[in-house]
Amino acid sequence: MLAAQEQQRSSTFSEGEKVPARTWRNMPSFYNLTGSRCNGCSHLEFPKAAACRKCGSQDLSEHSFSGTGKIETYTIIRQPFNEEGMAEQLVCSSPYAIAIVRLDEGPMITAQLADCEAGEIAIGKPVKAVLRKISEGGDDGLIRYGYKFVLA
Amino acid sequence: MEKAGIAGYGAYIPRFRIKVEEIARAWGRDAEALKKSLCVNEKAVPGIDEDTATMAVEAGRKALAAAGMPGESIGALFIGSESHPYAVKPTATVVAESLRLSRGLFSADLEFACKAGTSAMQIVYSMVRSGMIKAGVAIGSDVAQANPNDALECTASAGSAALVLGSENLLAELDATCSFATDTPDFWRRQEQPYPKHGGQFTGKPAYYRHVSECTQRMLQLTDSGPQDFDHVIFHQPNGKFPVEAAKMLGFTEKQLEKGLLVRQIGNCYSASSLIGLCSVLDQAGPGERILMVSYGSGAGADGFAFRTTSLLAGKRPVPSVSQMMSDNLQYLKYEKYIMNTRR
Ligand SMILES: [Zn+2]
Numbered sequence A: 001m002l003a004a005q006e007q008q009r010s011s012t013f014s015e016g017e018k019v020p021a022r023t024w025r026n027m028p029s030f031y032n033l034t035g036s037r038c039n040g041c042s043h044l045e046f047p048k049a050a051a052c053r054k055c056g057s058q059d060l061s062e063h064s065f066s067g068t069g070k071i072e073t074y075t076i077i078r079q080p081f082n083e084e085g086m087a088e089q090l091v092c093s094s095p096y097a098i099a100i101v102r103l104d105e106g107p108m109i110t111a112q113l114a115d116c117e118a119g120e121i122a123i124g125k126p127v128k129a130v131l132r133k134i135s136e137g138g139d140d141g142l143i144r145y146g147y148k149f150v151l152a
Numbered sequence B: 001m002e003k004a005g006i007a008g009y010g011a012y013i014p015r016f017r018i019k020v021e022e023i024a025r026a027w028g029r030d031a032e033a034l035k036k037s038l039c040v041n042e043k044a045v046p047g048i049d050e051d052t053a054t055m056a057v058e059a060g061r062k063a064l065a066a067a068g069m070p071g072e073s074i075g076a077l078f079i080g081s082e083s084h085p086y087a088v089k090p091t092a093t094v095v096a097e098s099l100r101l102s103r104g105l106f107s108a109d110l111e112f113a114c115k116a117g118t119s120a121m122q123i124v125y126s127m128v129r130s131g132m133i134k135a136g137v138a139i140g141s142d143v144a145q146a147n148p149n150d151a152l153e154c155t156a157s158a159g160s161a162a163l164v165l166g167s168e169n170l171l172a173e174l175d176a177t178c179s180f181a182t183d184t185p186d187f188w189r190r191q192e193q194p195y196p197k198h199g200g201q202f203t204g205k206p207a208y209y210r211h212v213s214e215c216t217q218r219m220l221q222l223t224d225s226g227p228q229d230f231d232h233v234i235f236h237q238p239n240g241k242f243p244v245e246a247a248k249m250l251g252f253t254e255k256q257l258e259k260g261l262l263v264r265q266i267g268n269c270y271s272a273s274s275l276i277g278l279c280s281v282l283d284q285a286g287p288g289e290r291i292l293m294v295s296y297g298s299g300a301g302a303d304g305f306a307f308r309t310t311s312l313l314a315g316k317r318p319v320p321s322v323s324q325m326m327s328d329n330l331q332y333l334k335y336e337k338y339i340m341n342t343r344r
Helices: A002-008 A019-025 A027-032 B020-027 B031-038 B052-067 B091-099 B116-130 B200-222 B242-250 B254-258 B270-284 B322-327 B335-342
Strands: A034-038 A060-064 A068-077 A096-103 A108-113 A126-136 A143-151 B005-012 B016-019 B042-045 B076-080 B106-110 B135-143 B158-166 B172-181 B232-235 B290-294 B301-309
Touching: A019 A027, A027 A034, A027 A060, A027 A143, A027 B091, A068 A108, A108 A126, A126 B052, B005 B052, B005 B270, B005 B322, B016 B020, B016 B335, B020 B031, B020 B335, B042 B158, B042 B335, B052 B091, B052 B135, B052 B158, B076 B091, B076 B116, B091 B106, B091 B135, B106 B116, B116 B135, B116 B158, B116 B172, B116 B270, B116 B301, B135 B270, B158 B270, B172 B200, B200 B242, B200 B290, B200 B301, B232 B242, B232 B254, B232 B270, B242 B254, B270 B290, B270 B322
Parallel strands: A108 A143, B076 B106, B076 B135, B232 B290
Antiparallel strands: A034 A060, A068 A096, A068 A126, A096 A108, A126 A143, B005 B158, B005 B172, B016 B042, B135 B158, B172 B301, B290 B301
Protein backbone atom coordinates (compact mmCIF):
# COMPACT_ATOMS: atom_id res chain seq x y z
CA MET A 1 0.00 0.00 0.00
CA LEU A 2 2.88 2.31 0.72
CA ALA A 3 3.99 2.02 -2.88
CA ALA A 4 0.52 2.56 -4.29
CA GLN A 5 -0.31 5.54 -2.13
CA GLU A 6 3.08 7.16 -2.44
CA GLN A 7 3.03 6.72 -6.20
CA GLN A 8 -0.36 8.36 -6.32
CA ARG A 9 1.05 11.21 -4.32
CA SER A 10 4.34 11.34 -6.18
CA SER A 11 3.89 14.96 -7.13
CA THR A 12 3.81 15.86 -3.46
CA PHE A 13 6.71 13.60 -2.49
CA SER A 14 10.31 14.70 -2.61
CA GLU A 15 13.30 12.45 -2.18
CA GLY A 16 14.99 12.40 1.21
CA GLU A 17 12.44 14.58 2.93
CA LYS A 18 11.92 13.76 6.62
CA VAL A 19 8.59 12.41 7.89
CA PRO A 20 7.44 15.49 9.91
CA ALA A 21 8.08 17.87 7.01
CA ARG A 22 6.40 15.61 4.47
CA THR A 23 3.47 14.93 6.80
CA TRP A 24 2.97 18.64 7.39
CA ARG A 25 3.27 19.61 3.72
CA ASN A 26 0.81 16.96 2.58
CA MET A 27 -1.87 17.72 5.16
CA PRO A 28 -4.27 19.56 2.83
CA SER A 29 -4.35 16.64 0.39
CA PHE A 30 -4.19 13.89 3.02
CA TYR A 31 -6.80 15.42 5.36
CA ASN A 32 -9.17 17.13 2.98
CA LEU A 33 -8.48 15.78 -0.51
CA THR A 34 -7.27 19.17 -1.66
CA GLY A 35 -6.25 19.06 -5.32
CA SER A 36 -6.32 21.71 -7.99
CA ARG A 37 -8.72 23.34 -10.39
CA CYS A 38 -7.61 24.99 -13.62
CA ASN A 39 -8.78 28.58 -13.86
CA GLY A 40 -8.51 28.36 -17.64
CA CYS A 41 -10.50 25.24 -18.52
CA SER A 42 -11.96 24.17 -15.10
CA HIS A 43 -10.16 20.80 -15.23
CA LEU A 44 -9.87 19.18 -11.78
CA GLU A 45 -6.89 17.18 -10.58
CA PHE A 46 -5.81 15.19 -7.57
CA PRO A 47 -3.22 15.41 -6.22
CA LYS A 48 -2.46 19.07 -6.76
CA ALA A 49 -0.78 19.76 -10.10
CA ALA A 50 1.77 22.41 -11.02
CA ALA A 51 0.25 22.85 -14.47
CA CYS A 52 -3.07 21.80 -15.99
CA ARG A 53 -2.78 18.41 -17.66
CA LYS A 54 -5.48 19.37 -20.15
CA CYS A 55 -4.61 22.89 -21.32
CA GLY A 56 -1.17 23.46 -19.80
CA SER A 57 -2.22 26.57 -17.90
CA GLN A 58 -0.31 27.33 -14.71
CA ASP A 59 -3.16 29.43 -13.38
CA LEU A 60 -4.57 26.93 -10.87
CA SER A 61 -6.42 27.28 -7.60
CA GLU A 62 -6.97 24.82 -4.79
CA HIS A 63 -10.00 22.57 -4.91
CA SER A 64 -11.11 20.19 -2.18
CA PHE A 65 -13.00 17.15 -3.37
CA SER A 66 -16.21 16.02 -1.68
CA GLY A 67 -14.77 12.55 -1.03
CA THR A 68 -17.64 10.61 -2.57
CA GLY A 69 -17.10 8.33 -5.55
CA LYS A 70 -17.31 4.80 -6.94
CA ILE A 71 -14.91 1.87 -7.09
CA GLU A 72 -13.38 1.82 -10.60
CA THR A 73 -11.30 -1.26 -9.84
CA TYR A 74 -9.56 -2.87 -6.89
CA THR A 75 -7.18 -5.56 -5.75
CA ILE A 76 -6.83 -7.57 -2.56
CA ILE A 77 -3.31 -7.72 -1.16
CA ARG A 78 -2.53 -10.73 1.00
CA GLN A 79 1.18 -10.13 1.38
CA PRO A 80 2.11 -9.21 4.93
CA PHE A 81 3.84 -5.88 5.27
CA ASN A 82 5.72 -3.87 7.88
CA GLU A 83 8.91 -5.85 7.38
CA GLU A 84 11.83 -5.06 9.64
CA GLY A 85 13.65 -1.96 8.60
CA MET A 86 10.69 -0.27 6.99
CA ALA A 87 10.82 3.41 7.88
CA GLU A 88 7.13 3.85 8.62
CA GLN A 89 4.83 1.23 10.05
CA LEU A 90 1.58 1.14 8.14
CA VAL A 91 -1.56 0.91 10.18
CA CYS A 92 -3.56 -1.88 8.55
CA SER A 93 -3.68 -5.66 8.62
CA SER A 94 -3.47 -8.03 5.66
CA PRO A 95 -5.39 -8.97 3.68
CA TYR A 96 -6.36 -5.46 2.70
CA ALA A 97 -7.90 -3.84 -0.35
CA ILE A 98 -6.50 -1.11 -2.55
CA ALA A 99 -8.93 0.55 -4.92
CA ILE A 100 -8.87 3.05 -7.69
CA VAL A 101 -11.78 5.31 -6.87
CA ARG A 102 -13.48 7.51 -9.44
CA LEU A 103 -14.42 10.66 -7.52
CA ASP A 104 -17.84 12.13 -8.32
CA GLU A 105 -16.05 15.23 -9.65
CA GLY A 106 -14.08 13.12 -12.16
CA PRO A 107 -10.50 12.46 -11.09
CA MET A 108 -9.35 8.99 -10.02
CA ILE A 109 -7.51 8.33 -6.81
CA THR A 110 -5.72 5.25 -5.45
CA ALA A 111 -6.32 4.47 -1.80
CA GLN A 112 -6.92 1.74 0.73
CA LEU A 113 -10.48 0.57 1.38
CA ALA A 114 -10.85 0.46 5.16
CA ASP A 115 -13.27 -1.50 7.36
CA CYS A 116 -14.36 -4.04 4.74
CA GLU A 117 -13.97 -7.69 3.87
CA ALA A 118 -12.99 -8.84 0.39
CA GLY A 119 -16.48 -10.28 -0.20
CA GLU A 120 -18.18 -6.92 0.30
CA ILE A 121 -16.18 -5.10 -2.36
CA ALA A 122 -17.37 -4.78 -5.96
CA ILE A 123 -16.62 -2.58 -8.92
CA GLY A 124 -19.12 0.28 -9.13
CA LYS A 125 -19.96 0.34 -5.42
CA PRO A 126 -20.22 3.84 -3.90
CA VAL A 127 -17.53 4.83 -1.40
CA LYS A 128 -16.70 7.84 0.73
CA ALA A 129 -13.44 9.23 2.07
CA VAL A 130 -12.65 9.03 5.79
CA LEU A 131 -9.67 10.13 7.84
CA ARG A 132 -7.64 7.22 9.21
CA LYS A 133 -4.19 6.48 10.54
CA ILE A 134 -1.91 5.73 7.59
CA SER A 135 1.35 5.04 9.39
CA GLU A 136 3.05 5.44 12.73
CA GLY A 137 6.76 5.14 13.31
CA GLY A 138 6.59 2.57 16.10
CA ASP A 139 5.44 3.48 19.60
CA ASP A 140 7.28 6.80 19.69
CA GLY A 141 6.91 8.07 16.13
CA LEU A 142 4.72 10.60 14.43
CA ILE A 143 1.24 9.38 13.56
CA ARG A 144 0.45 10.18 9.95
CA TYR A 145 -3.27 10.63 9.25
CA GLY A 146 -4.78 10.60 5.79
CA TYR A 147 -7.65 9.54 3.58
CA LYS A 148 -8.87 6.01 3.06
CA PHE A 149 -12.25 5.03 1.62
CA VAL A 150 -15.09 3.05 3.16
CA LEU A 151 -18.17 1.59 1.48
CA ALA A 152 -20.89 4.27 1.52
CA MET B 1 -25.70 37.51 28.01
CA GLU B 2 -26.27 35.54 24.84
CA LYS B 3 -28.70 32.65 24.67
CA ALA B 4 -26.86 29.46 23.75
CA GLY B 5 -27.53 25.90 22.77
CA ILE B 6 -26.97 23.19 20.20
CA ALA B 7 -26.80 24.29 16.55
CA GLY B 8 -25.65 20.91 15.24
CA TYR B 9 -24.74 17.44 16.46
CA GLY B 10 -23.13 14.31 15.10
CA ALA B 11 -22.21 10.92 16.50
CA TYR B 12 -19.89 8.25 15.19
CA ILE B 13 -19.82 4.58 16.17
CA PRO B 14 -17.44 2.19 14.36
CA ARG B 15 -19.04 -0.73 12.48
CA PHE B 16 -17.21 -3.45 14.42
CA ARG B 17 -18.70 -5.23 17.42
CA ILE B 18 -17.67 -8.00 19.74
CA LYS B 19 -20.17 -9.98 21.77
CA VAL B 20 -19.67 -10.59 25.48
CA GLU B 21 -20.01 -14.32 24.62
CA GLU B 22 -16.93 -14.10 22.41
CA ILE B 23 -14.84 -12.39 25.12
CA ALA B 24 -16.07 -14.95 27.64
CA ARG B 25 -15.18 -17.79 25.24
CA ALA B 26 -11.61 -16.51 24.87
CA TRP B 27 -11.09 -16.51 28.62
CA GLY B 28 -13.21 -19.53 29.55
CA ARG B 29 -15.61 -17.42 31.58
CA ASP B 30 -19.34 -17.70 32.10
CA ALA B 31 -20.93 -15.41 29.48
CA GLU B 32 -24.38 -15.42 31.02
CA ALA B 33 -23.02 -14.41 34.42
CA LEU B 34 -21.00 -11.56 32.85
CA LYS B 35 -23.97 -10.33 30.84
CA LYS B 36 -26.20 -10.48 33.87
CA SER B 37 -23.83 -8.57 36.14
CA LEU B 38 -22.97 -5.88 33.54
CA CYS B 39 -26.26 -5.74 31.59
CA VAL B 40 -24.20 -5.43 28.41
CA ASN B 41 -24.51 -7.78 25.41
CA GLU B 42 -21.91 -6.44 23.00
CA LYS B 43 -19.67 -3.44 22.48
CA ALA B 44 -18.35 -1.26 19.64
CA VAL B 45 -14.75 -1.87 18.54
CA PRO B 46 -12.62 0.56 16.51
CA GLY B 47 -11.11 -0.32 13.13
CA ILE B 48 -7.37 -1.04 13.32
CA ASP B 49 -6.60 2.43 11.90
CA GLU B 50 -9.11 4.40 13.99
CA ASP B 51 -8.29 6.43 17.07
CA THR B 52 -9.74 9.24 19.15
CA ALA B 53 -8.74 11.83 16.55
CA THR B 54 -10.13 10.06 13.47
CA MET B 55 -13.44 9.33 15.19
CA ALA B 56 -13.65 12.93 16.40
CA VAL B 57 -13.22 14.06 12.79
CA GLU B 58 -16.09 11.79 11.67
CA ALA B 59 -18.40 13.12 14.39
CA GLY B 60 -17.24 16.71 13.85
CA ARG B 61 -17.83 16.62 10.08
CA LYS B 62 -21.36 15.33 10.66
CA ALA B 63 -22.11 17.97 13.30
CA LEU B 64 -20.88 20.86 11.14
CA ALA B 65 -22.85 19.60 8.15
CA ALA B 66 -25.98 19.25 10.31
CA ALA B 67 -25.47 22.78 11.64
CA GLY B 68 -25.01 24.02 8.07
CA MET B 69 -21.96 25.98 9.22
CA PRO B 70 -18.58 26.25 7.49
CA GLY B 71 -15.46 25.48 9.53
CA GLU B 72 -14.26 29.12 9.40
CA SER B 73 -17.27 30.20 11.46
CA ILE B 74 -16.14 28.07 14.43
CA GLY B 75 -14.23 29.96 17.13
CA ALA B 76 -13.39 27.19 19.61
CA LEU B 77 -12.71 23.44 19.71
CA PHE B 78 -12.32 21.46 22.92
CA ILE B 79 -11.94 17.68 22.87
CA GLY B 80 -12.43 15.49 25.91
CA SER B 81 -10.92 12.00 25.98
CA GLU B 82 -8.94 9.63 28.10
CA SER B 83 -7.31 8.14 25.02
CA HIS B 84 -5.71 11.12 23.28
CA PRO B 85 -3.29 9.57 20.75
CA TYR B 86 -0.29 11.53 22.03
CA ALA B 87 0.86 12.33 25.57
CA VAL B 88 2.23 15.56 24.10
CA LYS B 89 0.72 16.92 20.87
CA PRO B 90 -2.90 17.94 20.80
CA THR B 91 -5.73 15.92 19.28
CA ALA B 92 -7.48 19.27 18.77
CA THR B 93 -5.09 20.50 16.07
CA VAL B 94 -5.46 17.32 13.97
CA VAL B 95 -9.23 17.63 14.23
CA ALA B 96 -9.27 21.40 13.60
CA GLU B 97 -7.14 20.99 10.47
CA SER B 98 -9.42 18.22 9.18
CA LEU B 99 -12.57 20.26 9.88
CA ARG B 100 -10.90 23.40 8.41
CA LEU B 101 -11.70 25.47 11.47
CA SER B 102 -10.55 29.07 11.77
CA ARG B 103 -6.86 29.75 12.52
CA GLY B 104 -7.78 32.02 15.43
CA LEU B 105 -9.27 29.02 17.19
CA PHE B 106 -9.42 28.67 20.98
CA SER B 107 -8.58 25.01 21.48
CA ALA B 108 -7.26 22.37 23.87
CA ASP B 109 -7.52 18.71 24.79
CA LEU B 110 -9.30 17.92 28.04
CA GLU B 111 -9.14 15.02 30.46
CA PHE B 112 -11.59 14.11 33.21
CA ALA B 113 -12.16 10.37 32.74
CA CYS B 114 -15.58 9.81 31.12
CA LYS B 115 -16.86 13.37 31.63
CA ALA B 116 -14.15 15.20 29.66
CA GLY B 117 -16.54 15.63 26.72
CA THR B 118 -19.15 17.39 28.84
CA SER B 119 -16.41 19.56 30.37
CA ALA B 120 -15.64 20.61 26.79
CA MET B 121 -19.32 21.53 26.37
CA GLN B 122 -19.27 23.76 29.45
CA ILE B 123 -16.20 25.64 28.21
CA VAL B 124 -17.60 26.22 24.72
CA TYR B 125 -21.03 27.10 26.14
CA SER B 126 -19.59 29.78 28.42
CA MET B 127 -17.52 31.24 25.58
CA VAL B 128 -20.64 31.54 23.45
CA ARG B 129 -22.64 33.08 26.29
CA SER B 130 -19.92 35.59 27.10
CA GLY B 131 -19.85 36.70 23.49
CA MET B 132 -16.19 35.66 23.03
CA ILE B 133 -17.15 33.42 20.12
CA LYS B 134 -20.22 33.04 17.91
CA ALA B 135 -20.02 29.25 17.83
CA GLY B 136 -17.72 26.45 18.94
CA VAL B 137 -17.39 22.68 18.83
CA ALA B 138 -17.24 20.34 21.84
CA ILE B 139 -16.28 16.71 21.27
CA GLY B 140 -16.13 13.61 23.45
CA SER B 141 -14.19 10.81 21.77
CA ASP B 142 -12.61 7.63 23.09
CA VAL B 143 -11.04 4.33 22.20
CA ALA B 144 -11.36 2.88 25.68
CA GLN B 145 -8.64 0.57 26.97
CA ALA B 146 -9.19 -2.42 29.23
CA ASN B 147 -6.81 -4.96 30.68
CA PRO B 148 -7.45 -8.32 28.97
CA ASN B 149 -9.66 -10.56 31.15
CA ASP B 150 -10.70 -7.64 33.37
CA ALA B 151 -14.50 -7.26 33.62
CA LEU B 152 -13.92 -3.85 32.02
CA GLU B 153 -12.99 -5.65 28.80
CA CYS B 154 -16.67 -6.48 28.25
CA THR B 155 -17.68 -2.79 28.29
CA ALA B 156 -14.75 -0.51 27.26
CA SER B 157 -15.69 0.55 23.72
CA ALA B 158 -15.15 3.18 21.06
CA GLY B 159 -17.20 6.11 19.79
CA SER B 160 -17.36 9.84 19.34
CA ALA B 161 -19.90 12.65 19.49
CA ALA B 162 -19.61 16.30 18.53
CA LEU B 163 -21.85 19.25 19.35
CA VAL B 164 -21.79 22.62 17.63
CA LEU B 165 -22.78 25.11 20.32
CA GLY B 166 -23.86 28.56 19.24
CA SER B 167 -26.47 31.26 19.72
CA GLU B 168 -28.35 31.13 16.40
CA ASN B 169 -30.43 28.52 14.57
CA LEU B 170 -30.55 26.32 17.65
CA LEU B 171 -32.09 22.87 17.49
CA ALA B 172 -32.04 22.74 21.29
CA GLU B 173 -31.58 25.53 23.80
CA LEU B 174 -29.33 24.91 26.78
CA ASP B 175 -31.29 26.16 29.81
CA ALA B 176 -28.78 25.39 32.57
CA THR B 177 -25.65 23.45 33.47
CA CYS B 178 -23.92 22.58 36.74
CA SER B 179 -21.25 20.25 38.13
CA PHE B 180 -20.47 18.26 41.24
CA ALA B 181 -16.96 16.95 42.03
CA THR B 182 -15.03 15.37 44.90
CA ASP B 183 -11.71 13.53 45.23
CA THR B 184 -12.90 9.93 44.94
CA PRO B 185 -10.40 7.17 44.04
CA ASP B 186 -12.67 4.82 42.04
CA PHE B 187 -10.69 4.47 38.79
CA TRP B 188 -7.27 5.63 37.61
CA ARG B 189 -4.47 5.15 35.15
CA ARG B 190 -0.92 6.32 35.86
CA GLN B 191 1.36 7.93 33.27
CA GLU B 192 2.70 5.49 30.66
CA GLN B 193 0.49 2.65 31.86
CA PRO B 194 -1.59 1.07 29.09
CA TYR B 195 -4.56 -0.01 31.21
CA PRO B 196 -6.58 1.59 33.99
CA LYS B 197 -7.18 0.14 37.46
CA HIS B 198 -10.41 0.42 39.37
CA GLY B 199 -11.77 0.01 42.86
CA GLY B 200 -14.23 -2.79 42.04
CA GLN B 201 -17.40 -2.40 44.14
CA PHE B 202 -16.24 1.07 45.15
CA THR B 203 -17.13 2.37 41.67
CA GLY B 204 -20.84 2.26 42.59
CA LYS B 205 -22.19 3.96 45.68
CA PRO B 206 -19.58 6.58 46.71
CA ALA B 207 -18.50 7.20 43.13
CA TYR B 208 -21.09 6.93 40.32
CA TYR B 209 -24.34 7.05 42.31
CA ARG B 210 -23.29 9.84 44.68
CA HIS B 211 -21.99 12.19 41.98
CA VAL B 212 -24.77 11.50 39.49
CA SER B 213 -27.51 11.99 42.06
CA GLU B 214 -25.97 15.12 43.64
CA CYS B 215 -25.59 16.64 40.19
CA THR B 216 -29.10 15.65 39.11
CA GLN B 217 -30.63 17.15 42.26
CA ARG B 218 -28.74 20.39 41.67
CA MET B 219 -30.02 20.45 38.09
CA LEU B 220 -33.61 19.96 39.24
CA GLN B 221 -33.19 22.82 41.72
CA LEU B 222 -31.51 25.07 39.17
CA THR B 223 -34.32 24.55 36.65
CA ASP B 224 -37.06 24.56 39.29
CA SER B 225 -38.28 21.21 37.97
CA GLY B 226 -39.15 17.71 39.11
CA PRO B 227 -38.15 14.48 37.35
CA GLN B 228 -41.59 14.34 35.69
CA ASP B 229 -40.99 17.67 33.92
CA PHE B 230 -38.41 16.13 31.59
CA ASP B 231 -39.32 14.11 28.51
CA HIS B 232 -35.92 12.40 28.35
CA VAL B 233 -33.06 11.71 30.71
CA ILE B 234 -29.54 10.52 29.87
CA PHE B 235 -27.02 9.32 32.42
CA HIS B 236 -23.43 8.21 31.84
CA GLN B 237 -23.47 4.52 30.93
CA PRO B 238 -20.47 2.55 32.29
CA ASN B 239 -22.64 -0.60 32.18
CA GLY B 240 -26.32 -1.35 31.72
CA LYS B 241 -27.07 -1.40 35.42
CA PHE B 242 -25.84 1.92 36.85
CA PRO B 243 -27.92 4.35 34.72
CA VAL B 244 -31.08 2.25 35.19
CA GLU B 245 -30.60 2.13 38.97
CA ALA B 246 -29.77 5.85 39.12
CA ALA B 247 -32.94 6.71 37.17
CA LYS B 248 -35.06 4.61 39.52
CA MET B 249 -33.41 6.11 42.59
CA LEU B 250 -33.96 9.67 41.36
CA GLY B 251 -37.59 9.23 40.31
CA PHE B 252 -37.27 8.90 36.53
CA THR B 253 -39.14 6.26 34.52
CA GLU B 254 -37.79 3.69 32.08
CA LYS B 255 -39.61 5.51 29.32
CA GLN B 256 -37.70 8.74 30.02
CA LEU B 257 -34.44 6.77 29.90
CA GLU B 258 -34.96 4.44 26.95
CA LYS B 259 -34.15 6.62 23.90
CA GLY B 260 -30.70 7.52 25.22
CA LEU B 261 -29.73 4.18 26.78
CA LEU B 262 -27.37 2.49 24.33
CA VAL B 263 -24.80 0.72 26.50
CA ARG B 264 -26.25 -2.79 26.05
CA GLN B 265 -25.39 -2.74 22.34
CA ILE B 266 -22.37 -0.43 22.11
CA GLY B 267 -20.71 -0.62 25.54
CA ASN B 268 -19.17 2.30 27.37
CA CYS B 269 -17.64 4.81 24.94
CA TYR B 270 -16.20 6.75 27.89
CA SER B 271 -16.14 10.48 27.00
CA ALA B 272 -18.65 9.86 24.22
CA SER B 273 -21.03 7.73 26.31
CA SER B 274 -23.58 10.26 27.55
CA LEU B 275 -23.07 12.43 24.44
CA ILE B 276 -24.00 9.63 22.00
CA GLY B 277 -27.02 9.03 24.26
CA LEU B 278 -27.93 12.70 23.79
CA CYS B 279 -27.50 12.41 20.00
CA SER B 280 -29.82 9.38 20.02
CA VAL B 281 -32.46 11.35 21.94
CA LEU B 282 -32.10 14.32 19.55
CA ASP B 283 -32.59 11.88 16.63
CA GLN B 284 -36.03 11.02 18.02
CA ALA B 285 -37.32 13.93 20.11
CA GLY B 286 -40.15 16.22 19.04
CA PRO B 287 -40.13 20.05 19.29
CA GLY B 288 -40.44 21.68 22.71
CA GLU B 289 -39.28 18.60 24.60
CA ARG B 290 -37.08 18.83 27.68
CA ILE B 291 -33.92 16.73 28.04
CA LEU B 292 -31.78 16.22 31.14
CA MET B 293 -28.26 14.85 30.68
CA VAL B 294 -25.88 13.98 33.51
CA SER B 295 -22.40 12.69 32.72
CA TYR B 296 -19.99 11.04 35.12
CA GLY B 297 -16.20 10.97 35.20
CA SER B 298 -14.20 8.87 37.64
CA GLY B 299 -11.99 10.60 40.08
CA ALA B 300 -14.77 11.97 40.35
CA GLY B 301 -17.32 14.40 39.01
CA ALA B 302 -20.62 14.78 37.17
CA ASP B 303 -21.85 17.49 34.78
CA GLY B 304 -25.55 18.20 34.31
CA PHE B 305 -27.32 19.89 31.39
CA ALA B 306 -30.95 20.81 30.74
CA PHE B 307 -32.03 21.25 27.12
CA ARG B 308 -35.25 22.26 25.40
CA THR B 309 -35.66 21.22 21.75
CA THR B 310 -36.89 23.68 19.13
CA SER B 311 -38.88 23.37 15.92
CA LEU B 312 -35.60 23.41 13.93
CA LEU B 313 -34.55 20.00 15.26
CA ALA B 314 -36.50 17.92 12.72
CA GLY B 315 -34.70 19.63 9.82
CA LYS B 316 -31.17 19.30 11.23
CA ARG B 317 -30.73 15.59 11.84
CA PRO B 318 -27.49 14.00 10.66
CA VAL B 319 -27.38 10.81 8.57
CA PRO B 320 -26.73 8.05 9.41
CA SER B 321 -28.67 8.28 12.67
CA VAL B 322 -27.42 6.70 15.89
CA SER B 323 -29.97 3.92 15.48
CA GLN B 324 -28.74 3.24 11.93
CA MET B 325 -25.15 3.04 13.18
CA MET B 326 -26.34 0.55 15.77
CA SER B 327 -28.10 -1.75 13.30
CA ASP B 328 -26.71 -1.34 9.76
CA ASN B 329 -23.58 -3.01 8.32
CA LEU B 330 -22.36 -4.33 11.63
CA GLN B 331 -19.40 -6.68 11.56
CA TYR B 332 -18.86 -9.05 14.48
CA LEU B 333 -15.26 -9.84 15.36
CA LYS B 334 -13.55 -12.90 16.76
CA TYR B 335 -11.46 -12.21 19.86
CA GLU B 336 -8.16 -12.47 17.91
CA LYS B 337 -9.22 -9.80 15.43
CA TYR B 338 -10.56 -7.65 18.26
CA ILE B 339 -7.13 -7.74 19.92
CA MET B 340 -5.48 -6.67 16.66
CA ASN B 341 -7.87 -3.74 16.30
CA THR B 342 -7.48 -2.50 19.86
CA ARG B 343 -3.77 -3.08 20.41
CA ARG B 344 -2.21 0.34 20.94
ZN1 LIG C 1 -6.79 23.75 -17.93
